[in-house]
Amino acid sequence: MSTDSVNEFWDWAVGRYEDRLVRDALLELQETAGLTILEAMFLAWLGRRGQVISGSEQRRIREAITPWVEGVVLPLRQQRQAWTDKKSMMINRRYLLGLELEAERALAHLLINSLTILDAETGSPSDIDQNLVLIPELADAASRAGVTDMLAR
Numbered sequence: 001m002s003t004d005s006v007n008e009f010w011d012w013a014v015g016r017y018e019d020r021l022v023r024d025a026l027l028e029l030q031e032t033a034g035l036t037i038l039e040a041m042f043l044a045w046l047g048r049r050g051q052v053i054s055g056s057e058q059r060r061i062r063e064a065i066t067p068w069v070e071g072v073v074l075p076l077r078q079q080r081q082a083w084t085d086k087k088s089m090m091i092n093r094r095y096l097l098g099l100e101l102e103a104e105r106a107l108a109h110l111l112i113n114s115l116t117i118l119d120a121e122t123g124s125p126s127d128i129d130q131n132l133v134l135i136p137e138l139a140d141a142a143s144r145a146g147v148t149d150m151l152a153r
Contacts, residue, residue: 052127058134076100
């Protein structure tokens with residue numbers, strides 16, 4: 001694992017996620033289609049770097065991250081959301097948010113470790129789209145085009 005790659009990806013993903021329009025659109029797809037946001041961001045990041053992956057590589061990514069997403073990330077998110085309207089749980093909710101962020105950071109490590117990360121080249125929006133088309137939750141061409149556009153900037 002390259003710590004540099006993890007840090008580069010994480011910094012890029014956090015920077016993109018700080019854009020309110022990007023965040024809101026990705027959260028909507030997370031809620032409506034079950035998108036794993038960091039997975040989509042990872043594939044977009046690879047495309048921006050000129051690395052287009054294959055279907056078998058995407059399957060390898062899914063195999064690497066699914067146990068963590070289902071066993072850690074989703075339960076933390078679900079509990080945090082369950083406490084959203086409970087004032088008595090506000091401190092616990094903030095604590096869970098911190099844990100959820102750490103779980104996402106661990107997910108970034110799993111993503112980076114699932115593939116060989118090639119040296120960066122200049123990628124294009126079509127490289128991003130070629131990667132994102134492999135995510136079943138982005139099968140809708142219009143949704144995928146929106147994500148490609150947002151993450152290509």
